Amino acid sequence: MYMRVIKFSLIVVVLIASFIACSKNLPVDEDGLLITFRKECIVTNFELLGTDYQTVRAAVAVIDTVAQTVNVQVAFGTDLKNVYPQFTLATDCKLDPKITGRTDLSDFNNPKVFTVISGDRNIRKQYKLFIKF
């Protein structure tokens, strides 16, 4: 009787384990990125590179996670029509729109807006990028 119970329990455990193993993986978003449980939704660092991939910042970028702004001062003569902005985000976040190449940030009257999306893809925060010489 005792052995039968052990055998039965073992079968049940194996069955459950195999079900878990076969269960669908964690969900991914439209970019194929893993959707996690993280709710952090902030920019942690910002860099701006010129066409020569060298920094054009004149000072460290000021990131205000409450006002959701990034303020960056660039060096004299920076060609803002051809720069590569680089955002560092909290773990599992992603940026929208994606930065795929040279970006035009020369329109001071209409600062670019980048949306940070949290790891669980439920929180979206819009960061305004202000640039000045």
Place this chain on the structure above:
Amino acid sequence: MRKFQLLSLSFILLISSFLSCTKDDYKIPDPVSEISNDCIKRTLGPNIIGLPIEFAYAMAVPKIKGKLLSAQVEASIPGATGTFLENRSFYTNNSGVDVPITIGAPGVTNGNISKVVFNIDTIAATLRYYYIVPEAARGKSVSFTFSVTNVNGTTATYKLGPYTISKMDIKNGLAVSNGANAYISIEDMAVYTQTTATSAAAKIDLVYLYRAAPTTFTHALVSPGADPLYLPGVTLPVGVTKSSKIIKVFNLQDRNLANLQYGIYIDDMDFQQVNLDNAPNYAIGLKAEAGIWVETQDKKYRAYIFINSINTNGSAVISMLRYAL
């Protein structure tokens, strides 16, 4: 009966396994019985007008077939002045140094044929051939036929190519200085002074200047047509007004421009594909080993200008690759 079948099968298997494991006797390859040759192209990268393409041509003949008499190279387009076939054979010693041994009179180049006649007894040699790319070959293909003859009159030939000749031009080591040799013409691939620039005003594409302040300015290559903000204190010669498109780059050290230091080559295709849309007409804050892509205002030329060295007294040495569009 069944036992007999089993026994036969085992026997067959045993024999076949033995056969399959038979060692093949090593056969010594046939020695080269005739005059033979081989050749490699030693130069890498694009084939640029005025620069050499180097080949190493190896040849040998069995001792019983006599000795080498002469070697020659025929190019499909005659090389420019300086094209020659070495009269020295090189071998590499234990220290990795190429050691030359003279094997004949200095080579003679006549038209598209470069020839060396051996004047010492030798059965094997490796000669270098330097083909200076001529203007006539621009944008075309060049092929080479290497051949060697022994004293018995037997000949071996080796064909190499075709090699496409670049449309690029190169100019190395142009000295520029603030307020003096400051006016650069891409069309002429030359540098002009304030005085001489007037006579070539329509060809001046860039102005070199140096400003210690602001600290991000330093060495700059600016179009004459740029905002005066980027030409502080510069009085342009009369007629110097062109505006070129300029893109700043760093770490693009073309081997031909950087005194053979790096393994990077800029080729015709790079000029065809570089994106100069929305490019500004100035580049400031240039450092040594930085460079700029330039497109002239009339879209006749694209160029890559490499900064070989800079001096804080306001001078620099630049080199240029130019591509006619």
